[in-house]
Amino acid sequence: MTVLVGRVPGSDPGPGALVLGTRLARALGGPLVVCTVASPGDADAHADAAPVVDGVDVETIVVEDRSVPGGLARAAHAQHASVIVLGDAPPGPGSVGARLARSADVPVALAGDRAVHDGPITRVTCAFGGGRHAPRVLATAVDLARRTGASVRVASFGPQRGPTVPPEAGLHAEEIVVEQWRDQMLAAQRAALAELGVTDAETVAAAEASVEEAVESIGWDDGEILVVGANAAGAATRVLLGDPGGAIVRGAPVPVVLTPGTTTLA
Structure with a gap:
């Protein structure tokens, strides 16, 4: 059961998003995919080195899309992801989290600064x-x-x-x-x-x-x-x-x- 962590070019997905994504990946027994959404034709867009996470297979990918929520939704479908993780805390009007929650057909997990606990889900x-x-x-x-x-x-x-x-x-x-x-x-x-x-x-x-x-x-x-x-x-x-x-x-x-x-x- 793949867990997809979303990010935009030039930004970090945030420690909360990675911690929450790791917790979910461990709990669900699947890989973790860190996905960057880049604008079409962005020459600087590239997949960063995958972070090392104990006990979890991690992959980084780049998808091109004019819409960050659209790109993440498309990547989640291609990766057969069970959940998309974002760093919004909490999302406001027009945010990626708000738009993705409206359009995605899989759950969207919002971490922000709240996912500081890296233990099991109790x-x-x-x-x-x-x-x-x-x-x-x-x-x-x-x-x-x-x-x-x-x-x-x-x-x-x-x-x-x-x-x-x-x-x-x-x-x-x-x-x-x-x-x-x-x-x-x-x-x-x-x-x-x-x-x-x-x-x-x-x-x-x-x-x-x-x-x-x-x-x-x-x-x-x-x-x-x-x-x-x-x-x-x-x-x-x-x-x-x-x-x-x-x-x-x-x-x-x-x-x-x-x-x-x-x-x-x-």
């Missing part, structure tokens, strides 16, 4: 939104956990005051709505896990003053990875640009894997 948390894509996103998270020997956690995040609770309604009404939301999300999580035959996953539904604070509140391990659906907020790019998906990505203190909702990594 837990996979799935951000569960309860929409029609949620079961498929959960299936990807479960598949990643099974392949890496990690435990599974399913988490839903929300703001303390929902859009249906006006401020004048009072604290008691707000608490009732939040508890109803928690009950609904936990029930949906358990049903989706049962469909996948998973019986030992942790489930949590956290509501705080903001989605970012809800993400922070559940606690995170050094060896953890968060899986988020690229369609979590409707249109694919809204997971990076708007609430609640964008807030989850921004608040995550661990590497994030954006998935289009395929049921497996391969």
Whole structure:
């Protein structure tokens, strides 16, 4: 299962991207390909020497494309890559990560400065939104956990005051709505896990003053990875640009894997 780390000419892919790519390659048992996307006809574009990584076969390649996301997506297809790793942390509007998450048909892992842990993947948390894509996103998270020997956690995040609770309604009404939301999300999580035959996953539904604070509140391990659906907020790019998906990505203190909702990594 090939892991593709993307970079652009004249830049380093970043230590976080290489560390995360190495962790995934070791866990998935496949090679690591570091891919540079160069403009067509760029005479200076060349494949750098492959870094030496203990226990992982590493290759460097160059592809020519006018679009960095397009070049990476094409390279991932040619290399039969299971995941693309980038250094975005977090990606913003118009970034390579945002555009690639919209167009790629494989998961996109975002490392940035968060992938400082170089040990094994110990837990996979799935951000569960309860929409029609949620079961498929959960299936990807479960598949990643099974392949890496990690435990599974399913988490839903929300703001303390929902859009249906006006401020004048009072604290008691707000608490009732939040508890109803928690009950609904936990029930949906358990049903989706049962469909996948998973019986030992942790489930949590956290509501705080903001989605970012809800993400922070559940606690995170050094060896953890968060899986988020690229369609979590409707249109694919809204997971990076708007609430609640964008807030989850921004608040995550661990590497994030954006998935289009395929049921497996391969």
